[in-house]
Structures are given as structure tokens and as C-alpha cells.
Amino acid sequence: MxxxxxxxxxxxxxxxxxxxxxxxxxxxxxxxxxxxxxxxxxxxxxxxxxxxxARTTLATVAKHQDSIADATSRVSATGSALSQITEVMHRVRELTVQAANGATTDTGRAAINKEIGELVNTVKDAANLKVGDAYIFGGTATTTKPYASGPVDTYAGDAGTIARTIGPGVSLQVNVTGADVLGSGGGDGQLLDTLRTIQAHLTANDTTALSADLKRLDTNLDTIGAVQATIGATQNRLDAAMSRLDDTAATTNKVLSDVExxxxxxxxxxxxxxxxxxxxxxxxxxxxxxxxxxxxxx
Missing domain, CATH: 1.10.287 (Helix Hairpins)
Known part of the structure; x- marks a missing residue:
């Protein structure tokens, strides 16, 4: 048909x-x-x-990279502040050794006392450092200035932990509190208390007590050194996490390019x-x- x-x-x-x-x-x-x-x-x-x-993976990676960048900024600033505080402590130690020397006059000790008073303010200023709008040594009380200027050394922040997510299911603490580093004064044996004690002994011209203060200062130095080591380890983890995320992003972008x-x-x-x-x-x-x-x- x-x-x-x-x-x-x-x-x-x-x-x-x-x-x-x-x-x-x-x-x-x-x-x-x-x-x-x-x-x-x-x-x-x-x-x-x-x-x-692939795009979902890249979005997640970008979110974690932003979190690490924020954490790195905070940790880097913390490390710089701790280095400044350490330099001040070494200067205080030099001055205390000089003051403990019997050859130093009362007038000389008064001058040293005045300089240490200024160094106390320098230490507080370092602990009052802000990153953006946040006080980094105030715990979770990021809008509260940790230390007031003047003779009052009470820590005004809290003991809260600030953490950042640096990978899937991985969170890392990125803060140190002022209480961990300087203490709150009032006989707690930490740095501010030690500095005020040295000032009191300078006022009294007590060279024997000043010699004993050096041991307390060394203990405070060890404490801050340990905190610096922790901050350094945190920075290393952040760097390693960022490197892994960069590798993941590169691999995922390659997959996306191959597909699309x-x-x-x-x-x-x-x-x-x-x-x-x-x-x-x-x-x-x-x-x-x-x-x-x-x-x-x-």
C-alpha cells in the first residue's frame, strides 16, 4: 500500500x-x-x-573560609597584644632588678615607680584591644571594656569562650580572656596584682621584698608564655584548616568545570x-x- x-x-x-x-x-x-x-x-x-x-560544597567551603578569616584576625591581634604585654613585663623586670639594688636611691625608686605606673596603663591598654567593634579579651562580653583606666584593676569581662567553625563539625576556641592573662587584681597573684605589689614595695623602699617580687614576675611571664604558645597552636590549626579548604575549593571547582x-x-x-x-x-x-x-x- x-x-x-x-x-x-x-x-x-x-x-x-x-x-x-x-x-x-x-x-x-x-x-x-x-x-x-x-x-x-x-x-x-x-x-x-x-x-x-559541587556548588553546595563550594558555598560551605566559602562559609568556613570566612569563619577562619575572622578567627585569624582575632588570633593575630591577640598574639600581637600578648607580645606587647611581654615586652612591658621584661621592662618591668629590668626596673625591678634596678630598684632592688641597694645602690639605687629613694629618688631613683620613685622614678621607677612612676614608670611602672605608666607601664601598668600600657598593659591595660593592650588588654583593651578591639577588633572591629569587639573587645577581644573580654570573653563573650565583647562590648564591655575589660579594664578601666586608673587604679582599679577589676576585670569587667566574663569567662566566656568564643569559638569559630573551621570545618564540617570542627569548632575551635579563638579567644583568651583578660582574667587569663592579667588577672583581676586584689591579691590573685597574676600580673596586675604583681605590678601593684611592686609599686607598693617601691613606695616603701623595701629592697628585700622587691627581690622576691622578681620570682612572682617570672611566674607571670611563664603564664603568659603558655598562653602565647596556645595562641600559636591555634594559629597553626587555622592555617592548616584554611589550606585544606583551599584544596577542597580547587578540587571542587575542577569538578564543576568538568561537568559544566x-x-x-x-x-x-x-x-x-x-x-x-x-x-x-x-x-x-x-x-x-x-x-x-x-x-x-x-
Whole structure:
């Protein structure tokens, strides 16, 4: 049984083929302009799923990188403040050794006492350091100045812990409190208490007591040295975590590029080939769709 092909059906077939060719060219043009193989889910359902998973990973990595950057800023500032405090303590030790020497006059000790008083303020200023709008030595009381200027040495912050997420399920403490470093005065044996005690002994010209104060100062130095070591270890962990996240980001971006990306040279060749085929199809369609004698007789 023969199948009769009408002019109308042939025209519809030719037009449909032309539209399909146009769609292929449009898709290839979009791939070339975006340099991406997948521009909508219908382009590749499985590839789209893999790309979405990669983008989710990259978003998580970026969030952790921001957290580490914030933590690094805080830890770096803490380390700098501790270094400044340590320098002050070494100067105080030099002055105390000088004051404990019997050859130093009462006037000399008064001058030393005055300088140490200034150094106490320097230590407090270091502990009142802010990163952004937050006091970094105040615990979770980040809006409260840890130490007041003047003779009162009471710590005004709290003992709260500040932590940052540095990876999936990994949290790291990134703060040190003023109480850990300087104490709160009032006979607690920590740095501020030691400095005030040295001042009192200077006022009394008690050289024997000043010699004993050196041991307390050395103990305070050891305490701050231990805190500095902790801060250094924290910085190392932050650096290592950032390095791992950078590696993860690089690997994930490679996966994303492999899934979504195109070979631009190949895509341009395809576009040229499709355009040539389309032009040839147009010429063929022009011949096929020419009006017949019967069309004129209708």
C-alpha cells in the first residue's frame, strides 16, 4: 500500500527540521557565549545534579573560609597584644632588678615607680584591644571594656569562650580572656596584682621584698608564655584548616568545570558546522516549498 505524501505534510516536515536546526544552533551559541555546557537542567539532568552538589560544597567551603578569616584576625591581634604585654613585663623586670639594688636611691625608686605606673596603663591598654567593634579579651562580653583606666584593676569581662567553625563539625576556641592573662587584681597573684605589689614595695623602699617580687614576675611571664604558645597552636590549626579548604575549593571547582564546562574550540567548530548545515537546509527548503502549478490553479 503506497503512502501519499501531500505538499502540506512535506512543508510541515521541512519547517519542523528547520526549527530543530535553529534550536541546535541557539543552544550551541549559548554554550559558546557562557562557556558552559549546562545552562538549564534540561541540558543534562545528571550533570545538573552533580553541579548542584559541587556548588553546595563550594558555598560551605566559602562559609568556613570566612569563619577562619575572622578567627585569624582575632588570633593575630591577640598574639600581637600578648607580645606587647611581654615586652612591658621584661621592662618591668629590668626596673625591678634596678630598684632592688641597694645602690639605687629613694629618688631613683620613685622614678621607677612612676614608670611602672605608666607601664601598668600600657598593659591595660593592650588588654583593651578591639577588633572591629569587639573587645577581644573580654570573653563573650565583647562590648564591655575589660579594664578601666586608673587604679582599679577589676576585670569587667566574663569567662566566656568564643569559638569559630573551621570545618564540617570542627569548632575551635579563638579567644583568651583578660582574667587569663592579667588577672583581676586584689591579691590573685597574676600580673596586675604583681605590678601593684611592686609599686607598693617601691613606695616603701623595701629592697628585700622587691627581690622576691622578681620570682612572682617570672611566674607571670611563664603564664603568659603558655598562653602565647596556645595562641600559636591555634594559629597553626587555622592555617592548616584554611589550606585544606583551599584544596577542597580547587578540587571542587575542577569538578564543576568538568561537568559544566565546554571545549570552546570544539563548540565553535560545531557552531560553524551547524550554521553551514542550516544554510544548506534553507536552500533545500526553498526548492521543496516552491509553489506548484496546481497551487496557481486553485
Amino acid at each position: 503506497s503512502v501519499r505524501i501531500t505538499g502540506q505534510s512535506m512543508s510541515a516536515r521541512v519547517l519542523g527540521d528547520l526549527q530543530a536546526a535553529q534550536a541546535r544552533i541557539a543552544r550551541t551559541q549559548q554554550q559558546v557565549s557562557t562557556e558552559r555546557r549546562i545552562n538549564q537542567a534540561s541540558d543534562d539532568a545528571l550533570g545538573t545534579t552533580r553541579a548542584l552538589a 564546562g565546554i571545549d570552546l574550540t570544539e563548540a565553535l567548530l560545531n557552531l560553524n558546522s551547524q550554521s553551514s548545515a542550516y544554510q544548506a537546509a534553507l536552500k533545500t527548503a526553498a526548492n521543496v516549498l516552491q509553489p506548484s502549478l496546481l497551487d496557481f490553479l486553485r
